[in-house]
Amino acid sequence: MSQSVARLTLVVLAAAALAGSLIAQEAPPPLVTPQELLEGLKPDGSRWLMFGGSYTNQRHSPLTQITPQNVNRLVPQWTFQTDISGSRFETTPLLRDNVLYVTGPLNLAWAIDARTGREIWRYRRELPPTGTLTACCGLVNKGFGVLGDRLFMTTLDAHLLALDMKTGMVVWDATMEDYAKGYASTIAPVVAKDKVIVGVAGGEYGIRGFIDAYEAKTGTHAWRFYTIPGPGEPGNDTWAGDSWQRGGAGVWVTGAYDPDLNLLYYGIGNPGPDYHSDSRKGDNLYSDSIVALDADTGKLRWHYQFTPHDLHDWDATEVPVLADVAIGGQPRKVVMLANRNGFFYVLDRADGKLLVAKPFVVTTWAKEIGPDGRPRVLPGHVPDEQGSLTCPDVTGATNFWPPSYDPAQRLFFVNAREVCATYYAWAQEYVPGERYTGGAGQRARGRDMRAYGALRALDPTTGARRWEFEYISPSTSGLLTTASGLVFSGDAEGNFLAIDSRSGKLLWRFQMGSALHGTSAITYMLDGRQHVLVPAGTTLTAWALPDVPRVPGTR
Amino acid sequence: MKWTYSVLTVAVLSVAHLVAQDLYLRIPVETRNPLEGNADAIKAGMGAYRVRCADCHGMDARGIRSPDITQVWASGRTDDALFRTIRNGVPGTEMPSFPAPRTSDTDIWRILAYLKTLATPAPAEAARGNGQAGAGVFASNCLACHSVNGQGGRLGPDLSRIGVARTRTAMTRQIRGAVEDFRTGYEPVTLTTPAGQQIQGVKKNEDLFSVQIMDTGERIQGYLREDMRAVTNEKQSSMPAFGPEKLSDAELDDLLAYLASLRGVTAAEPTGNR
Numbered sequence: 001m002s003q004s005v006a007r008l009t010l011v012v013l014a015a016a017a018l019a020g021s022l023i024a025q026e027a028p029p030p031l032v033t034p035q036e037l038l039e040g041l042k043p044d045g046s047r048w049l050m051f052g053g054s055y056t057n058q059r060h061s062p063l064t065q066i067t068p069q070n071v072n073r074l075v076p077q078w079t080f081q082t083d084i085s086g087s088r089f090e091t092t093p094l095l096r097d098n099v100l101y102v103t104g105p106l107n108l109a110w111a112i113d114a115r116t117g118r119e120i121w122r123y124r125r126e127l128p129p130t131g132t133l134t135a136c137c138g139l140v141n142k143g144f145g146v147l148g149d150r151l152f153m154t155t156l157d158a159h160l161l162a163l164d165m166k167t168g169m170v171v172w173d174a175t176m177e178d179y180a181k182g183y184a185s186t187i188a189p190v191v192a193k194d195k196v197i198v199g200v201a202g203g204e205y206g207i208r209g210f211i212d213a214y215e216a217k218t219g220t221h222a223w224r225f226y227t228i229p230g231p232g233e234p235g236n237d238t239w240a241g242d243s244w245q246r247g248g249a250g251v252w253v254t255g256a257y258d259p260d261l262n263l264l265y266y267g268i269g270n271p272g273p274d275y276h277s278d279s280r281k282g283d284n285l286y287s288d289s290i291v292a293l294d295a296d297t298g299k300l301r302w303h304y305q306f307t308p309h310d311l312h313d314w315d316a317t318e319v320p321v322l323a324d325v326a327i328g329g330q331p332r333k334v335v336m337l338a339n340r341n342g343f344f345y346v347l348d349r350a351d352g353k354l355l356v357a358k359p360f361v362v363t364t365w366a367k368e369i370g371p372d373g374r375p376r377v378l379p380g381h382v383p384d385e386q387g388s389l390t391c392p393d394v395t396g397a398t399n400f401w402p403p404s405y406d407p408a409q410r411l412f413f414v415n416a417r418e419v420c421a422t423y424y425a426w427a428q429e430y431v432p433g434e435r436y437t438g439g440a441g442q443r444a445r446g447r448d449m450r451a452y453g454a455l456r457a458l459d460p461t462t463g464a465r466r467w468e469f470e471y472i473s474p475s476t477s478g479l480l481t482t483a484s485g486l487v488f489s490g491d492a493e494g495n496f497l498a499i500d501s502r503s504g505k506l507l508w509r510f511q512m513g514s515a516l517h518g519t520s521a522i523t524y525m526l527d528g529r530q531h532v533l534v535p536a537g538t539t540l541t542a543w544a545l546p547d548v549p550r551v552p553g554t555r
Numbered sequence: 556m557k558w559t560y561s562v563l564t565v566a567v568l569s570v571a572h573l574v575a576q577d578l579y580l581r582i583p584v585e586t587r588n589p590l591e592g593n594a595d596a597i598k599a600g601m602g603a604y605r606v607r608c609a610d611c612h613g614m615d616a617r618g619i620r621s622p623d624i625t626q627v628w629a630s631g632r633t634d635d636a637l638f639r640t641i642r643n644g645v646p647g648t649e650m651p652s653f654p655a656p657r658t659s660d661t662d663i664w665r666i667l668a669y670l671k672t673l674a675t676p677a678p679a680e681a682a683r684g685n686g687q688a689g690a691g692v693f694a695s696n697c698l699a700c701h702s703v704n705g706q707g708g709r710l711g712p713d714l715s716r717i718g719v720a721r722t723r724t725a726m727t728r729q730i731r732g733a734v735e736d737f738r739t740g741y742e743p744v745t746l747t748t749p750a751g752q753q754i755q756g757v758k759k760n761e762d763l764f765s766v767q768i769m770d771t772g773e774r775i776q777g778y779l780r781e782d783m784r785a786v787t788n789e790k791q792s793s794m795p796a797f798g799p800e801k802l803s804d805a806e807l808d809d810l811l812a813y814l815a816s817l818r819g820v821t822a823a824e825p826t827g828n829r
Contacts, residue, residue: 491762
């Protein structure tokens with residue numbers, strides 16, 4: 001018997017013994033099933049399996065151990081640091097079976113023990129050479145999708161990867177597009193049935209945006225929806241000449257999914273060039289729109305354009321949120337979106353009919369949406385070389401940071417910005433792979449131009465504001481609400497905040513040392529204790545109540 | 556074997572390091588802006604300038620909180636030096652660095668191409684005033700709040716580089732009292748304690764719950780808002796206006812001549828034998 005055979009025998013024996021003892025202790029968890037994904041956030045708090053917690057993107061947890069009365073007793077359990085300077089988390093971590101799965105900046109990802117914050121595995125994908133990446137707004141990532149024993153992650157060089165949940169090894173690698181042409185991907189995938197749905201960024205680089213679906217098992221490309229219709233397709237005539245070829249309309253914020261209607265809902269990015277629009281006369285469909293796509297085929301069911309012929313870089317890449325509400329006495333399945341352009345919209349998600357549209361910040365470019373569903377645009381808001389002052393600013397009334405929705409209270413929560421900007425525009429030649437914006441926006445400043453932010457609670461049936469919590473400067477934090485009546489938010493100065501979701505009153509705060517930029521806290525049960533996990537800057541921090549006994553192995 | 560390899564590696568690396576240092580020290584890199592005069596680059600540079608530079612340097616580049624940069628070429632700076640200033644920032648000042656990959660070389664050359672279109676020749680302002688006399692005017696009027704080369708007060712901004720940072724016109728406006736804006740870190744604030752005592756100072760930082768100040772006694776201290784009856788942002792700058800009744804035109808000329816001569820703290824030459 002050779003040495004290697006002997007060793008192999010030993011390994012096999014050891015593995016068998018190990019497996020035997022594991023089974024005796026606790027059965028390994030079954031693979032993540034489509035059913036689990038359909039269930040979303042369960043009252044047992046055992047998991048957080050997708051970007052928005054559930055397909056609705058409500059980010060509303062049924063957990064009630066942490067309450068408005070005891071939230072001020074939260075204590076940290078551990079912190080995890082990426083040790084990467086200059087690049088921060090914009091991710092929503094996933095949790096399953098007491099393990100966190102977290103994507104980071106620079107094509108990094110981790111599996112982390114949720115009990116201790118200790119790394120289990122780390123994945124890193126080599127970045128293309130310095131200077132060749134075009135991701136406009138940070139080398140970040142917004143989180144994993146999951147199905148079976150696989151995690152799905154988009155990359156800065158516009159690939160979609162499947163990683164083995166247990167090892168972090170690549171199972172398959174699909175190229176979405178050529179990153180050298182200005183494509184990148186930072187979006188957290190949606191897993192709908194057996195498909196992984198993703199989109200591409202690059203609206204500032206003259207791309208033609210799209211939403212792609214891949215088979216979760218194999219990585220085989222299933223379908224593509226171009227966010228800009230090609231010649232012969234309806235809507236292509238909303239782009240002058242050949243401007244459709246590089247019109248942008250990226251997709252970089254995760255959509256929602258209605259399994260009953262089998263429809264995906266995605267907000268679409270801005271048309272390019274952003275500010276100088278002579279070359280792209282027309283409405284520029286489906287830029288700045290919400291689209292409803294058949295999840296099996298990618299076929300467009302309906303669309304609604306928030307900002308026809310956008311001149312201000314007002315991507316509709318805000319998180320769409322699904323809910324069932326009664327509007328005008330009639331029960332409706334709706335999709336809600338607080339838009340960068342300053343309006344809060346509620347649409348019937350079966351047919352796209354506009355039900356509510358109301359400004360949730362000061363808007364100077366339009367005060368209302370007409371009966372034809374188009375904004376009544378006011379004069380004097382066309383950017384030029386001299387500059388024109390418009391509210392909201394380029395970053396917008398809100399942006400990619402996730403809102404939340406409490407279905408019991410029927411309230412939509414959003415971190416809003418009250419900021420204006422001077423917009424400039426000029427003609428620009430298109431050079432592949434280079435920034436193609438045709439202008440710029442400069443935030444208006446000065447003593448008379450107060451720029452601030454506020455957490456606002458909106459009634460989805462009217463768009464009316466129930467309450468607000470004001471920040472001293474605009475916050476870019478996402479939100480989490482719980483059934484016990486809490487909203488978790490953050491301010492731009494680095495404070496993590498717990499606010500009473502019924503009244504807007506501040507209950508607790510902690511200085512994290514870095515703002516929650518585009519990230520939301522998530523919450524789950526672990527060993528009998530409710531945890532709140534906060535990604536801020538380069539650090540994850542887990543919080544729980546000190547006086548709740550640990551019961552290992554229970555939820 | 557392993558040992559030999561390590562020694563070799565160290566030796567090779569050391570030589571490489573020396574060579575690199577030597578190259579760095581001896582060979583001046585005189586790169587000219589490859590995009591100067593390029594119309595597209597100028598337009599792109601205008602956008603980048605307005606978004607990333609204009610807040611501090613002004614839309615016309617004549618300086619708001621930061622230096623007037625319309626005369627940088629006239630004052631002898633080269634394209635290459637300006638490129639490095641943007642890339643690396645100016646340590647110890649508000650000028651940040653703009654590192655790759657977020658800011659490419661092309662981005663910087665475009666900004667400089669645009670800036671060149673705003674450039675003006677050296678000012679024809681007559682060299683009025685007597686700098687030495689101005690130093691005296693400074694000592695009796697300004698030194699309590701402003702420092703130069705480590706001497707003086709800390710309540711107001713350090714002025715060791717003011718001759719580079721501001722034109723005569725801008726300094727005149729500031730001194731005569733036509734101050735439009737507060738510089739970050741110097742916004743006047745008054746805290747009122749529950750006992751009614753007032754603490755005046757300038758705001759260094761703040762958030763929803765706290766404020767960090769330097770008070771008029773130069774004490775740096777953070778306070779919780781909940782411990783104060785009021786935290787009031789003052790409208791008037793802590794810098795008094797020096798009208799002609801306080802400072803004659805001749806005194807102002809002397810003062811400006813002195814201020815214009817302040818070009819920054821220069822590090823002492825190393826004294827050891829290198």
